[in-house]
Amino acid sequence: MNKKWGLLVSAVALSAMLMTACGGESKDQAASGNSATPAATSGTAVNIEASNWKFNQDTFEVKAGEEFTINFKSAEGFHGIGIQGLDVDIQKEGSKTMKIDEAGEYTIFCNVICGPDHGKMVAKLVVK
Template identity: 65%
Template structure:
């Protein structure tokens, strides 16, 4: 009897993980910054589809405001940028001013299926 319970729970967990990226879901709360757009007009557009971003690398200049625009084109995704105060779900924008040059990991912040762990890009601050 324990064996069937384990198999059933494994199937349920697998179905939930696969459903995360599988299609459109009900709209959820998104984080959108109420900050004004970057004064210099700098912006990057990050788009997520099933298990990938539209670019592997995004470049910005240190000390200049930049607006990060995020969109989930396929499935349900979010982004977080390690070391910076960025966390956007589904769709939204956030304006930041990165002060320290370096490379920052952009990661999908919502478990979205079997290749969720491969969803990564780099923000290069020069």
Template identity: 85%
Template sequence: MNKKWGLLVSSVALSAMLITACGGGKEQAASTDAAAPAATTGTQVNIEASNWKFNQETFEVKAGEEFTLNFKSTEGFHGIGIQGLDVDMQKDGSKTMKIDTAGEYTIFCNVICGPDHGKMVAKLVVK
């Protein structure tokens, strides 16, 4: 009986510690680096747009595997669409998706953003 109570007490104490630690950590993270993205897992595809290009010419993912597409404009106002896929983001954001068919998909800017808007293309390669 004593052993059981001891275990209960220590597990309650442990939970309290974990909750405290967790809450504290969250606050600290928010105040030290507000720009840090939320905790993420799995494959991340980070597409950044500036005037008038994307951060990479080619982005690669695996067919049938879930990934998170993170889009951000670092300069000017841009968006992304991907030909043949249900992607239409006109501001910063994330989308979790999965593409079953291997191939090459054209990523383009879908916001009329300036003189070189037409040059804003990149490739999503699904292998």
């Protein structure tokens, strides 16, 4: 391989690395809800909205073994969601796609100390 080709290959490898880095960053932005474009949904959409001091539904249902996307939004006030036993941690607004293989029930709670009735902000995720 001559010197010219070697340089070209390094340039391509470098730009591929840079593109990967940028891709990672834009993903973080989407997760924090700052992206202007709506979050891409995959599978069933589970739309959870929080207001002072409740969620829009008491129970949210998904199917075991099927991918779903939680779309969370603070419609009033500043709230968040965590789900007991699951890797979900969204504040203000954001989305999370996941899949649960086994049926069960999980407690959804507000993870932002948001006011006097913060403790009442619980709902249920039912996996059937």
